Amino acid sequence: xxxxxxxxxxxxxxAKRQASYERRFTWNSAVAYALFALLSFVGLKLWSDVRVxxxxxxxxELGRQVTDLRRDLEEETRRxxxxxxxxxxxxxxxxxxxxxELTRVxxxxxxxxSEQLSxxxxxxxxxxxxKFRLQLSVEAYHTGLGLMHTGRFAEAAESFQExxxxxxxxxxxPGVKLSLAQALLKLGRASEASLLSSELIDQNIDKExxxxxxxxxxxxxxxxxxIDDARNALRLLLRRWPRSALITDARKHxxxxxxxxxxxxxxxxxx
Numbered sequence: 001x002x003x004x005x006x007x008x009x010x011x012x013x014x015a016k017r018q019a020s021y022e023r024r025f026t027w028n029s030a031v032a033y034a035l036f037a038l039l040s041f042v043g044l045k046l047w048s049d050v051r052v053x054x055x056x057x058x059x060x061e062l063g064r065q066v067t068d069l070r071r072d073l074e075e076e077t078r079r080x081x082x083x084x085x086x087x088x089x090x091x092x093x094x095x096x097x098x099x100x101e102l103t104r105v106x107x108x109x110x111x112x113x114s115e116q117l118s119x120x121x122x123x124x125x126x127x128x129x130x131k132f133r134l135q136l137s138v139e140a141y142h143t144g145l146g147l148m149h150t151g152r153f154a155e156a157a158e159s160f161q162e163x164x165x166x167x168x169x170x171x172x173x174p175g176v177k178l179s180l181a182q183a184l185l186k187l188g189r190a191s192e193a194s195l196l197s198s199e200l201i202d203q204n205i206d207k208e209x210x211x212x213x214x215x216x217x218x219x220x221x222x223x224x225x226x227i228d229d230a231r232n233a234l235r236l237l238l239r240r241w242p243r244s245a246l247i248t249d250a251r252k253h254x255x256x257x258x259x260x261x262x263x264x265x266x267x268x269x270x271x
Contacts, residue, residue: 086115102132137166141176148183157183174206181216185223194220211237211244231257
């Protein structure tokens with residue numbers, strides 16, 4: 001039979017071991033919980049930092065989108081205002097066209113073309129301006145011819161120059177330049193008239209006036225007392241336009257110049 005004291009000691013020993021085990025278990029549990037809590041906090045902190053960065057990135061992107069939208073809205077507002085302004089000015093310009101105010105249409109074209117016009121408006125205004133400009137040029141030409149007939153050569157020259165300025169490349173411009181050269185010769189500006197005459201001889205837009213230009217060149221040279229140049233211009237006329245209506249007069253005048261030279265102007269006959 002076992003000694004009661006031994007049983008008591010054994011029971012106490014078991015109790016001590018159980019208590020020690022419970023203390024270790026409690027400590028280990030506390031450490032495990034603390035470690036789990038720490039790891040959870042660290043993980044939460046890392047996730048929170050990532051999420052914060054994502055939110056900040058999204059915020060910046062939204063900020064850029066808002067800025068872009070505001071800029072687009074402002075630009076669209078400006079375009080709408082400009083378009084509204086262009087429509088008002090286009091309506092005013094069209095009124096000038098409808099009323100056939102040629103000068104105001106031509107003078108206002110450069111301003112209206114800078115507006116935000118539709119393609120149809122731009123083409124209509126361009127074609128109309130070209131048409132009106134040509135019409136004004138022709139009118140200035142006819143005005144100049146009328147002034148020439150009344151002997152108002154200075155005013156005629158101004159009208160011819162205006163006709164050229166309005167439509168320099170039009171088909172009637174060679175005729176305008178011929179009339180201008182004639183007016184300049186009448187005004188005693190033979191050098192300027194001579195330059196225009198030479199230009200008209202070389203142009204091919206209106207070949208019908210080339211012989212007239214040659215005769216006028218001769219007259220300019222004679223006015224400047226360049227008799228040799230005057231005779232050369234007449235010879236050019238006779239050689240290049242033998243069927244011209246001016247041939248008879250040109251041949252007669254060339255003979256007169258040759259006789260003048262033969263009689264002593266230059267001291268020799270160059271016929």
